[in-house]
Amino acid sequence: MNELAASDRQVRELTGLVGQPQSLVSYHLGQLRAGGLVSTRRSSADGRDAYYSLDLARCAELLAAAGGALHPGLRLVPPAASPASPASPASPGRAAAAPVRVLFLCTGNSARSQIAEALLEALAEGRVTARSAGSRPKPLHPNAVRVLRARGIDPRGRRSKHLAEFTGERFDYVITMCDRVREVCPEFPGSPDLIHWSLPDPAGEGDSDEATYPAFERLAAEVATRVRFLLQLIDHRSPAAHT
Numbered sequence: 001m002n003e004l005a006a007s008d009r010q011v012r013e014l015t016g017l018v019g020q021p022q023s024l025v026s027y028h029l030g031q032l033r034a035g036g037l038v039s040t041r042r043s044s045a046d047g048r049d050a051y052y053s054l055d056l057a058r059c060a061e062l063l064a065a066a067g068g069a070l071h072p073g074l075r076l077v078p079p080a081a082s083p084a085s086p087a088s089p090a091s092p093g094r095a096a097a098a099p100v101r102v103l104f105l106c107t108g109n110s111a112r113s114q115i116a117e118a119l120l121e122a123l124a125e126g127r128v129t130a131r132s133a134g135s136r137p138k139p140l141h142p143n144a145v146r147v148l149r150a151r152g153i154d155p156r157g158r159r160s161k162h163l164a165e166f167t168g169e170r171f172d173y174v175i176t177m178c179d180r181v182r183e184v185c186p187e188f189p190g191s192p193d194l195i196h197w198s199l200p201d202p203a204g205e206g207d208s209d210e211a212t213y214p215a216f217e218r219l220a221a222e223v224a225t226r227v228r229f230l231l232q233l234i235d236h237r238s239p240a241a242h243t
Contacts, residue, residue, distance in 0.1 A: 004038065004054035008198040041198050045179035051198035056229045099129045100234050101170065105185060106177040109134025109160040111144040112199055113177050115220055118153050119227045128234060133163040135181045142209050143216040197226055
């Protein structure tokens with residue numbers, strides 16, 4: 001669960017990371033799936049593989065319920081405001097920490113990574129610099145524009161970019177959002193944290209913009225949840241870890 005909390009993984013990756021036989025890892029993944037804590041998606045890069053994802057929101061619900069059932073004092077409370085947020089200015093004489101830099105990657109840079117970039121920028125309130133790019137960029141999808149506007153985000157000025165634009169830049173986190181781009185993701189200077197979110201292309205779930213819009217809505221909702229947990233991870237870590 002610790003490994004899946006950090007990144008979506010394949011069974012063979014988990015086997016190596018935890019040092020246990022594949023049969024045992026698969027058994028526990030089955031138990032977690034039965035409990036609604038873990039989900040699986042067939043890889044879009046190789047249909048024979050599957051990626052497992054941990055539902056952090058569901059984990060939070062169950063932990064809160066368990067703590068509250070044991071004792072009122074163990075109820076989970078919302079995390080305190082980040083000391084790096086605009087609501088909590090830096091102490092006098094102390095320079096504000098440089099914004100954490102996050103790069104989102106997918107194949108077309110037309111939906112998944114663009115939505116993640118925009119949502120992270122909106123929620124981070126200046127303490128994170130977000131960028132996005134694709135291995136085969138194509139124009140921003142109309143439904144990506146639509147779901148962003150539905151969330152109060154103005155998509156004007158956003159453009160699709162090739163990942164080559166950023167290969168010489170330093171990032172604190174590089175997040176691949178489709179299985180194909182994970183296979184071709186280049187190395188970035190500074191050894192950023194590499195995270196994978198295995199998300200299907202919503203444009204492939206219908207033959208018209210209207211038909212695919214529900215898939216874009218589901219994607220935006222899932223990305224928003226993941227971005228909120230990413231921000232909590234970023235805020236929890238010391239700024240010194242990102243210099």
